[in-house]
């Protein structure tokens with residue numbers, strides 16, 4: 001289906017509307033909507049099973065074959081949900097780059113770093129020459145701060161450390177100059193210091209290119225460090241969407257509040273409050289709030305209806321009983 005280009009403002013580069021992903025009777029993504037604006041870092045946060053990866057994979061067309069997808073993922077005037085495999089192969093890597101948690105799965109173990117960068121460059125620049133691609137590969141390795149970049153071109157992925165591999169994965173994602181990067185838990189396999197450096201690098205190189213980033217993570221610390229705006233997923237719906245400052249300052253959804261309370265506070269081990277209970281997969285139609293079993297603010301309506309998005313001050317919230325602080329609009 002052809003869609004009119006940019007219907008919701010010229011700075012919107014990707015629009016997800018009513019996205020649904022089902023694996024048999026499991027509703028991995030129930031009904032998810034958000035927009036991504038040019039040059040911004042959008043965090044998609046939530047616990048395991050919330051539907052983060054399914055959302056990311058739907059955007060790049062890499063869902064498992066048993067997935068049923070509906071809704072709209074509007075990019076460049078097309079609904080990617082209905083796009084052909086050939087169209088997705090053109091979009092992926094060239095216009096939408098992606099970085100996954102484990103660079104070892106993203107990088108091909110049998111090819112050198114240089115070969116993979118050259119291939120990625122030529123896929124996005126079919127008229128380019130091998131010499132040009134090799135030059136660009138070297139430049140981008142230097143840009144992602146790989147020391148001794150010239151000799152690393154001939155290295156195989158397993159010869160590099162985890163942090164270096166993730167830098168190479170970032171280089172592969174960026175070499176085609178995409179408008180968007182989807183980064184799914186890009187640093188969770190790395191130790192904390194390497195994680196911080198990689199995130200700073202991702203921020204720097206994406207800001208320089210004005211590339212927008214969807215950063216998928218279960219780690220609110222990562223969100224605070226890097227993101228402009230945040231989408232909180234729970235049970236396959238967007239529980240809350242807000243600017244990063246508003247989200248941390250005045251969480252409106254009881255789940256967002258619980259997530260923030262579950263973070264360890266500096267110097268106060270007793271402050272940590274884990275969220276009681278466990279997230280449950282959504283089986284069949286979603287007819288009530290998915291957070292209801294764990295929510296201290298739940299009322300009768302939460303058990304019988306799925307809340308729709310509503311605006312509370314600067315946040316969009318799907319909750320019948322959002323947190324409305326004194327003084328908030």
Ligand SMILES: Nc1ncnc2c1ncn2[C@@H]1O[C@H](COP(=O)(O)OP(=O)(O)OP(=O)(O)O)[C@@H](O)[C@H]1O
Pocket residue numbers: 023026027028029046047048049050051052053054055064066218281
């Ligand atoms: N290929 C699949 N077949 C069947 N069910 C799947 C498949 N992939 C995901 N699911 C289910 O869909 C739901 C959402 O999974 P998803 O991987 O999107 O969650 P997530 O938020 O990314 O979690 P995590 O942080 O653990 O990766 C889960 O209940 C999961 O078991």
